[in-house]
Amino acid sequence: MSVRFMRGFAAAVVGTLLVGGSAHAQTLTVYWNAGHAYDAYAKVIEQFEADNPGWTVQWERFQWPDMRTKLVADFAVGNTPDLVAEPGGWVQEFAQQGLLEPLDAYIEADGAEMGYPDDWQDFSVSRNMVDDAYYGVQIHLTCATLVYNTDLLAEAGFDAPPTTWEEFREVAIATSTNGRFGFAPNPVTSYYWPWLFQNGVEYYDPETNTVGFDSPEAAEALQFVSDLIHDDKAAPLPVAGADYEGPQKLFTAGRAAMIITGPWDVAPIQTGNPNLNWAIAPSLTNKTQATQAGGVSLMIPAAAEHKDMAWELLKRFVSLETELEASLANGMTMPRKSWAEHPDVQANEILGNFGQCLAYARDITAELRLTGKSARVEELLKTAVDEIIYNDRPAQEILSQYAAEANRVLAE
Amino acid sequence: MAYALLLPGIAYFTVYFFYPIAVEFWASLFRGQPLIGHAQFAGLANYVVALTDATVRHSFLITLVYAVGTTVFTLLIGLGLAAILAGPVRANALIRAIIFFPYIISFVIVALMWKSLLDPYTGILNSVLITLGLPTQNWLSTPSSALPTMIAVSVWKDVGYAMLIYIAAIQGIPEQLYEAASIDGAKPRQIFTRITVPLLMPTTLFLAVVSMISNLQDMSAPFLLTNGGPANATRLFSLHVYETAFVQLEIGYASALSFLMFLIILLITFIQFKLLGREVAY
Numbered sequence: 161m162s163v164r165f166m167r168g169f170a171a172a173v174v175g176t177l178l179v180g181g182s183a184h185a186q187t188l189t190v191y192w193n194a195g196h197a198y199d200a201y202a203k204v205i206e207q208f209e210a211d212n213p214g215w216t217v218q219w220e221r222f223q224w225p226d227m228r229t230k231l232v233a234d235f236a237v238g239n240t241p242d243l244v245a246e247p248g249g250w251v252q253e254f255a256q257q258g259l260l261e262p263l264d265a266y267i268e269a270d271g272a273e274m275g276y277p278d279d280w281q282d283f284s285v286s287r288n289m290v291d292d293a294y295y296g297v298q299i300h301l302t303c304a305t306l307v308y309n310t311d312l313l314a315e316a317g318f319d320a321p322p323t324t325w326e327e328f329r330e331v332a333i334a335t336s337t338n339g340r341f342g343f344a345p346n347p348v349t350s351y352y353w354p355w356l357f358q359n360g361v362e363y364y365d366p367e368t369n370t371v372g373f374d375s376p377e378a379a380e381a382l383q384f385v386s387d388l389i390h391d392d393k394a395a396p397l398p399v400a401g402a403d404y405e406g407p408q409k410l411f412t413a414g415r416a417a418m419i420i421t422g423p424w425d426v427a428p429i430q431t432g433n434p435n436l437n438w439a440i441a442p443s444l445t446n447k448t449q450a451t452q453a454g455g456v457s458l459m460i461p462a463a464a465e466h467k468d469m470a471w472e473l474l475k476r477f478v479s480l481e482t483e484l485e486a487s488l489a490n491g492m493t494m495p496r497k498s499w500a501e502h503p504d505v506q507a508n509e510i511l512g513n514f515g516q517c518l519a520y521a522r523d524i525t526a527e528l529r530l531t532g533k534s535a536r537v538e539e540l541l542k543t544a545v546d547e548i549i550y551n552d553r554p555a556q557e558i559l560s561q562y563a564a565e566a567n568r569v570l571a572e
Numbered sequence: 573m574a575y576a577l578l579l580p581g582i583a584y585f586t587v588y589f590f591y592p593i594a595v596e597f598w599a600s601l602f603r604g605q606p607l608i609g610h611a612q613f614a615g616l617a618n619y620v621v622a623l624t625d626a627t628v629r630h631s632f633l634i635t636l637v638y639a640v641g642t643t644v645f646t647l648l649i650g651l652g653l654a655a656i657l658a659g660p661v662r663a664n665a666l667i668r669a670i671i672f673f674p675y676i677i678s679f680v681i682v683a684l685m686w687k688s689l690l691d692p693y694t695g696i697l698n699s700v701l702i703t704l705g706l707p708t709q710n711w712l713s714t715p716s717s718a719l720p721t722m723i724a725v726s727v728w729k730d731v732g733y734a735m736l737i738y739i740a741a742i743q744g745i746p747e748q749l750y751e752a753a754s755i756d757g758a759k760p761r762q763i764f765t766r767i768t769v770p771l772l773m774p775t776t777l778f779l780a781v782v783s784m785i786s787n788l789q790d791m792s793a794p795f796l797l798t799n800g801g802p803a804n805a806t807r808l809f810s811l812h813v814y815e816t817a818f819v820q821l822e823i824g825y826a827s828a829l830s831f832l833m834f835l836i837i838l839l840i841t842f843i844q845f846k847l848l849g850r851e852v853a854y
Binding site for chain 1: 605607608609610687691692693694710712713714715718797798799801802803804806814815817818819820821822
């Protein structure tokens with residue numbers, strides 16, 4: 161090996177180190193839901209990288225269950241992403257384990273300028289707090305309501321969507337013909353909450369530390385759905401699985417007249433069947449008009465390497481300008497009060513219809529999540545719902561059995 | 573020198589096998605979230621709870637049904653196909669390749685394909701039933717049919733591998749044994765049951781052990797096809813452990829369940845060796 165070669169090699173190594181050192185190339189890792197990778201957010205990332213030379217955003221997209229698996233593994237080895245989107249519930253769950261960064265100092269510094277928390281719907285703030293500290297910022301605020309095929313209802317003689325359970329049953333039966341179903345229920349348990357709420361069910365009582373899903377009202381609600389499937393033959397058995405898109409696919413194909421869904425299904429319906437005539441109706445009323453609130457929040461893990469930069473990016477994701485762009489293009493509803501009041505939002509029929517449900521939507525799992533046993537209780541409720549829906553077991557008997565087990569778990 | 577040569581292997585197994593097993597056992601002695609969050613030492617309490625937990629018992633029983641069902645049908649059908657295709661069949665290389673193909677594709681693809689075929693409302697299988705004037709089926713959405721359907725999908729995927737191994741083993745049996753049996757007047761069925769099957773016992777043992785271990789640990793099928801539903805009808809043990817650890821965040825308890833499964837697999841493998849591990853000489 162010649163001396164000239166050795167000198168050249170040494171110069172190349174030193175040069176590389178110098179160039180690399182001066183650029184300070186840094187990567188900000190962001191975990192995101194694959195279904196929410198909107199162009200508006202891609203633009204935010206592009207602008208963030210342009211404004212911060214040397215920084216690259218690694219935007220990793222997952223389905224929620226896969227993201228959770230990866231995130232828990234990341235926590236175990238202490239190698240976490242810098243910013244994480246979560247589907248509701250994870251903020252409190254992980255904050256209680258000391259795995260998330262409290263955001264109070266950031267909010268104190270930037271809250272007034274970004275409008276947090278005053279410009280956010282109140283419950284979208286409280287659901288991201290633990291022990292009076294902020295651990296997450298809501299980016300999407302959603303609710304599920306009745307979506308119906310206007311042509312199928314008109315064919316069956318209905319000019320308007322149902323408003324009560326009785327009317328809903330009547331329409332579902334009347335529109336179930338020729339291999340079509342009046343209603344397509346979802347296999348995912350959270351889609352049964354609107355029925356429970358509409359019948360006045362209280363999920364959890366923090367004073368007695370007990371669940372309330374064994375009440376006669378809860379049994380009546382789930383029995384109503386089960387009877388639509390097994391007795392009225394107006395609804396199919398949901399296809400088992402973690403996939404919540406089954407009913408949307410039947411609806412998009414014109415094989416279901418009504419489904420319960422939220423803004424996340426707007427784009428698949430519009431792109432899947434542009435000729436479909438459909439509309440969004442207010443949530444049904446039985447004892448009361450109600451539905452479940454949900455949505456996505458952003459959180460920063462305590463072990464994140466670049467917390468300050470993660471906060472900078474978070475602020476851009478939740479700005480009013482980004483909210484408007486993401487929502488108008490994708491039909492997603494947002495948590496800012498100023499977003500709901502914006503003329504463009506109010507002029508948009510889809511956003512306006514979903515947005516009106518936020519007024520009576522409820523997120524009653526927040527208090528249960530503070531017990532740290534929410535996941536186990538929800539698993540028991542899922543099994544109970546499955547027993548009632550798939551095995552056609554009497555709702556009251558099953559709910560009493562599983563609520564007793566849930567209360568035992570809570571008392572441990 | 574010998575130990576030096578063994579060192580890389582020992583290091584590999586220590587880092588990737590023995591250390592994780594030790595960590596898992598350590599985590600199983602805690603209640604809560606060892607490894608990521610708050611945990612309290614619980615001794616063997618998690619094991620006591622596991623042995624009396626009705627959900628664990630249910631998961632274990634259906635896992636046993638799934639593993640035994642998949643293994644038995646895979647081996648029987650694989651042996652049958654091998655017996656046919658080991659001989660001079662026209663285009664047998666192509667037929668073998670077609671049957672083997674599902675084995676080399678990812679279960680994600682298999683699950684997507686079968687979910688589409690089995691969809692009760694838009695699937696091709698029910699369309700065929702309708703065409704034949706037969707009632708349609710909720711293959712994966714009825715508790716009584718979900719597990720058998722899942723076994724059928726797993727057998728479809730694995731049978732090509734069993735067939736290929738059996739073909740290789742059949743072709744290794746000396747031709748003279750068959751000639752001698754023929755001269756003695758043995759019929760084809762007798763030759764198959766008295767010569768081929770007994771001489772394939774080491775192959776059967778290998779396939780049975782590998783298939784049982786793989787099926788007892790299987791999470792892909794229930795996770796991708798049914799997510800354990802409907803009504804927990806396909807909630808196999810590995811999926812139960814996964815949900816306990818990653819959804820319910822009961823990491824200590826999930827570690828205990830996982831360690832119990834490790835011991836059970838060791839026991840079942842030992843029993844298989846005792847039952848099928850006969851010496852074969854020819």
